[in-house]
Amino acid sequence: MNSREEVTHSKFHRKALQVKEAQSRIIEYAKVLDTEEVPLYQSPGRYLAEPVYAPHPFPAFNRSGMDGYALIAADTEVMNEGDLIWLDIVDNIPCGAVPAVDIRRGTAARIMTGAQVPQGADTVVMLEATESREVDGLLQVGIRKLHKAGRNVTPIGFELREGELVLPAGRMIKAGDIAVLAAFGIPFVKVIRRPKVGIFATGTELLEVHEPLVPGKIRNSNSPMLEALVRESGGDPVMLGAIVDDIELARSKVQMALESYDLVITTGGVSVGDYDIMGDLIRENSGDMLFNKVTMRPGSVTTAAVRGGTLLLALSGNPGACFVGFHLFARPVILQMQGAVQPFLPEWTAVLGAEYSKVNNYTRFVRSRLEIHEGRLYAYPVSIDESSVMVTIKDSDCLIVVPPEERGLSAGDSVKVLKLPGEIRGLESMAGS
Ligand SMILES: Nc1nc2c(c(=O)[nH]1)N[C@H]1C(S)=C(S)[C@@H](COP(=O)(O)OP(=O)(O)OC[C@H]3O[C@@H](n4cnc5c(N)ncnc54)[C@H](O)[C@@H]3O)O[C@H]1N2
């Protein structure tokens, strides 16, 4: 067999891996990147590099939950229902002040919501439940009802005890985490650096977005889609344009990208066609190839390699396959590089909203819309879900996982879905219905 025949032969005979096996092969090379400090306001969406323990109890003092009077509950026990007892007002405590006087039996302090409850007091009676009077120039508060100790007082450390773990490492920072960090006086947050992801497309047919359409050509829609997906995953995309189907060009571009970025994603040219140069290029160094076939649809031709320690993910050019391949392989890598605790798409269970009769010898990942009816989650396959179809990507909330052995699925069947990131589009279409 001459070398030309060998190339042709290896092009067609690919060893297909199961999705999980392919995922674990690449995730092994997704090492957590180094850390950096970012201002608190820039930290949403970033992943915490180290756990945060409460540096002090929170709240740091016994906090009043009402505008009213801080007093000793036992002072209200002695009375008969309806009687008034009068306590001397010895202090007035706004928020931000330290109480000047301890509360003793027979006394009370006027206090505002959020202010520090004075020593001795164990309850706060709301303003509306009190009366007031002045006796010989001395202000007094009148209480009519029995009040329990602890009422309207949030004790020190009620939310968090000092030293308690609040935010584990690997957590994606959201608004609630920001509140915790701000409350604990952390103006700069240690997060994992964003992975730099080089993206380029191959295909002689590809035009730039701004170029006018000409016969036979199409605009490169995968690269901008991948750019958005990388950004959505917390990565820092670097657009390297599109190249014509020329293996020399592709080789130098791949080399440059692998030397410059944490991850390289390409789209196009991984099947068996005459101009499918990315597949050929990766097979040249078969030693560093991780896989070039996965038992999935779309995206069966998804190919991955590791060169000089850097991952190269060659996604299919077919837009549907490119999209699915990104979510199953690129996104977990980008998340894992940021130290995310759970890099894979979450698995949910839904009710299949409509019959799905297509069967396959490979697992299908069917782009689908999610809706909620009477509190139950339904997944509806998009109208057209072929690998080559671009337009229904925008309508997808999840991917229904259709195992290869199914004989087709009926409406009402329970299905496993992989939830795609972001808001649920199906809920928008339900609005007003
Ligand atoms: N004889 C066979 N043909 C094909 C097979 C096969 O097993 N045997 N597999 C099919 C499957 S499955 C897929 S998926 C595609 C994979 O194609 P490639 O990854 O090689 O991608 P291309 O050939 O470059 O392009 C396919 C399709 O996608 C369009 N495309 C490419 N790049 C972009 C882009 N950046 N933006 C938008 N659209 C893009 C391209 O014009 C083609 O229409 O192969 C099947 N064939």
Ligand code: MOO
């Ligand atoms: O790789 Mo193709 O997308 O399986 O349809």
Ligand SMILES: [Mg+2]
């Ligand atoms: Mg091709």
